[in-house]
Amino acid sequence: MKLYRVVQGFFSRYFSDEEAVIFFILLMLSILLVYGLGQVLAPVFTAVILAYLLSPFVDRLNNLKIPHLLSVTVVCLSFFGLLVVAMLIIVPALLRQITSLVSEMPVMIRLMQDQIQALPERYPELISNELAQQWLLGIDLRGISQQLTGFLPRVLTFSLNTLPSAVGVLIYLIVVPLMVFFMLKDRVVLWDSFKATLPARRSLMNQIALEMNQQIANYIRGKVIEILIIGSISFVTFEMFGLNYSALLAVLVGVSVLIPYIGATIVTIPVFAIGAFQFGFTNELYYVMIAYLIIQILDGNVLVPLLFSEAVNLNPVSIIVAVLLFGGIWGFWGVFFAIPLATLVKAIFNAWPKHQEARAAEEASVEDGVEHQESAQQGPEQ
DSSP, X not given: OHHHHHHHHHHHHHSOSHHHHHHHHHHHHHHHHHHHHTTTTHHHHHHHHHHHHHXXXXXXXXXXXOOHHHHHHHHHHHHHHHHHHHHHHHXXXXXXXXXXXXXXXXXXXXXXXXXXXXXXXXXXXXXOHXXXXXXXXXXXXXXXXXXXXXXXXXXXXXXXXXXXXXXXXXXXXXXXXXXXXXXXXTHHHHHHHHHHTSOSOOHHHHHHHHHHHHHHHHHHHHHHHHHHHHHHHHHHHHHHTTOTTHHHHHHHXXXXXXSXXXXXXXXXXXXXXXXXXXXXXXXXXXXXXXXXXXXXXXXIIIIHHHHOSSOOOOOHHXXXXXXXXXXXXXXXXXXXXXXXXXXXXXXXXHHOOOOHHHHHHHHHXXXXXXXXXXXXXXXXXX
């Protein structure tokens, strides 16, 4: 009986509003749709996100009295043209550096093995021969070396088995730009059709949409700009120091900004490892690490405040949990959209209607506080 009262009280408090019930049903259907048909509808979701991000540029051109169709055409051609050029320049360079890194991995692993074997001689008081051998067995450097040696031919060999996936990628690259173009061209009609399916009374949905529209678009655009700036600066810095695999490391450093508090720490390992393998423990290595540290400091203390003036007000623990949760569900895209999704969850909790009695009590407490403040102000005047 008590359990029934608890359940009844819960539903009476949080689901007494009709709009809340409808929104909850729509939210559950959306989650099931993404989870069940996420791979099939991935081009549609990608097109919706790109159209949403590109729509402000279309609006700016429209404000300059440029026809809507011409504005959409210019924005789509500019965006996808720059994307294709960037892919043609960056991807081949990355493949060359990845291939070179994989080919040199056995040499790096043998050097690491020699360094571990030399540890008992350098630090006999701390590390024994048995401990060093246990480390070597635990790491299994020989097995890793053999796997990497066999992996290189597979990277360089093109098999007919990859044709279906290549055709799928080709179709993906054709369908998404077309959908983005038509979504931008007919977005008013599409948006009106979508709103027609929603209930006429939707103050809750409007409140959530308003908060998300102010934060998500700014966050995604700012994050893309941050990746480009940090990646470019890192590439120029690594090239100045003559660090090997500078393009590959710069891409890793740029992508690492997607994972707050964790990405920069993880990427430090390959930057230090490649620097130590190339320069040894010399001044060049220390200069590279100092430059990398300065880039991270400027990113966190200068670039992020400039790009994210309307900062997402989330606790660091919430951000880390969101990255782990959504990254585990949707992989890379889950990590990329972890903070916007966490912001969406927070907006839903903040806007969710409460029970009428609880809401009335809150309003009464606010009114009492206002009256008390007014009486306090009138007291000194008398």
